[in-house]
Amino acid sequence: MTALSDFAITRKWPAQHPDRIQLYSLPTPNGVKVSIMLEETGLPYEPHLVRFDSDDQHSPEFASLNPNEKIPAILDPNGPGGKPLPLFESGAILVYLADKSGRLMPDDAAQRYTALHWLMFQMGGIGPMFGQVGFFHKFAGRDFEDKRPRDRYAAEARRLLGVLEGRLAGRDWIMGEDFGIADIATFPWVNNLIGFYGAGDLVGIADFPNVTRVLQAFLARPAVVRGLDIPKRATPR
Numbered sequence: 001m002t003a004l005s006d007f008a009i010t011r012k013w014p015a016q017h018p019d020r021i022q023l024y025s026l027p028t029p030n031g032v033k034v035s036i037m038l039e040e041t042g043l044p045y046e047p048h049l050v051r052f053d054s055d056d057q058h059s060p061e062f063a064s065l066n067p068n069e070k071i072p073a074i075l076d077p078n079g080p081g082g083k084p085l086p087l088f089e090s091g092a093i094l095v096y097l098a099d100k101s102g103r104l105m106p107d108d109a110a111q112r113y114t115a116l117h118w119l120m121f122q123m124g125g126i127g128p129m130f131g132q133v134g135f136f137h138k139f140a141g142r143d144f145e146d147k148r149p150r151d152r153y154a155a156e157a158r159r160l161l162g163v164l165e166g167r168l169a170g171r172d173w174i175m176g177e178d179f180g181i182a183d184i185a186t187f188p189w190v191n192n193l194i195g196f197y198g199a200g201d202l203v204g205i206a207d208f209p210n211v212t213r214v215l216q217a218f219l220a221r222p223a224v225v226r227g228l229d230i231p232k233r234a235t236p237r
């Protein structure tokens, strides 16, 4: 029988509640997808802060769970077959938690695949491209004289926002009436793009009223408000 203590990650981040899902994260746009999902579903969990200022994500204990050395990651003591399940990649974690809780994913098979293609659209498009906008607009790339990389990613972010805008026209959420994992994956990134990255004007966010309407609805959900601040940062940014 495998116990949580057999996982090296629990040596750096000991479990106070070994019966609960262990979350290893930081409130970044990828990290909060999982804390929001856990808050929305009510699944019991224990958050652990992975600090980038001390390179915790590159520690051998964290890398033993996620060889890609990026947050978020989870360890569920009660995974399939009653065995512990370590998981990384936020999209995979959202699908797993939707299946485990029976929530936030359509029951109908065709609708389920539709939710998955919007989830993949976020994972393969919105996340990586918005992240590059952040690098070239707010972080180290801001000082590069050549603005072509920034403009390339801003144009691609704008194109992706246009796709999302079309999907949200006449809908409350990405899947229609029901809020779900595609929204949880997408809106932390939209929020970050125009909030923390300050790139709203750069991408012309005013041209996407459905995106901003749904973002406001997303940010009004109590579980989202809580999840955006979990795990608590040691130092405010």
Ligand SMILES: N[C@@H](CCC(=O)N[C@@H](CS)C(=O)NCC(=O)O)C(=O)O
Pocket (backbone or CB within 6 Å): 028, 029, 030, 031, 052, 057, 069, 070, 071, 072, 088, 089, 090, 091
């Ligand atoms: N595709 C991954 C991306 C994860 C990711 O990029 N995480 C960032 C924070 S948002 C990270 O851990 N960065 C730390 C680093 O690169 O050292 C996922 O969705 O889980």
